Amino acid sequence: MALKVFNFACVNGHTFEAMVGSEEDFEKQKKAGLFTCPVCGSSEVKRALSAPHVKTQAADEVKNSESLDSLSDLFKAIHKILDDSEYVGDKFADEALAIKRGEAEERVISGTASQEEVEQLREEGVDVLQVPVVPKNKVN
Numbered sequence: 001m002a003l004k005v006f007n008f009a010c011v012n013g014h015t016f017e018a019m020v021g022s023e024e025d026f027e028k029q030k031k032a033g034l035f036t037c038p039v040c041g042s043s044e045v046k047r048a049l050s051a052p053h054v055k056t057q058a059a060d061e062v063k064n065s066e067s068l069d070s071l072s073d074l075f076k077a078i079h080k081i082l083d084d085s086e087y088v089g090d091k092f093a094d095e096a097l098a099i100k101r102g103e104a105e106e107r108v109i110s111g112t113a114s115q116e117e118v119e120q121l122r123e124e125g126v127d128v129l130q131v132p133v134v135p136k137n138k139v140n
């Protein structure tokens with residue numbers, strides 16, 4: 001998945017991380033009421049931080065997280081966003097690179113990639129987060 005991790009805060013003061021393709025995607029999903037706090041369900045959510053290095057750091061923190069509670073919240077957020085993502089299957093690496101280079105429309109994509117492809121993408125500066133989930137509507 002070429003998803004960027006952003007930090008969010010809801011109106012009730014919960015902070016959480018979620019992955020979206022871009023700030024524009026977030027605004028779109030928020031407007032549609034699809035983006036809600038995983039703790040209380042409030043749709044009054046705003047971006048907490050936006051610096052690029054923060055996104056990378058957040059992704060590392062998520063990967064290193066041992067908290068099942070936060071992982072469960074994370075997976076809920078991932079599934080919500082995957083529902084709106086475009087599944088590109090094994091063309092993920094090509095597509096993510098095209099988006100990064102501005103050769104394809106910027107959007108949230110999901111799919112599969114080899115470890116080698118993921119490393120190449122990271123070298124190109126593409127935010128990739130590997131998660132052990134399969135888009136639930138794509139299973140079978």
Ligand SMILES: [Zn+2]
Nearest residue numbers: 010014037040
């Ligand atoms: Zn909340």
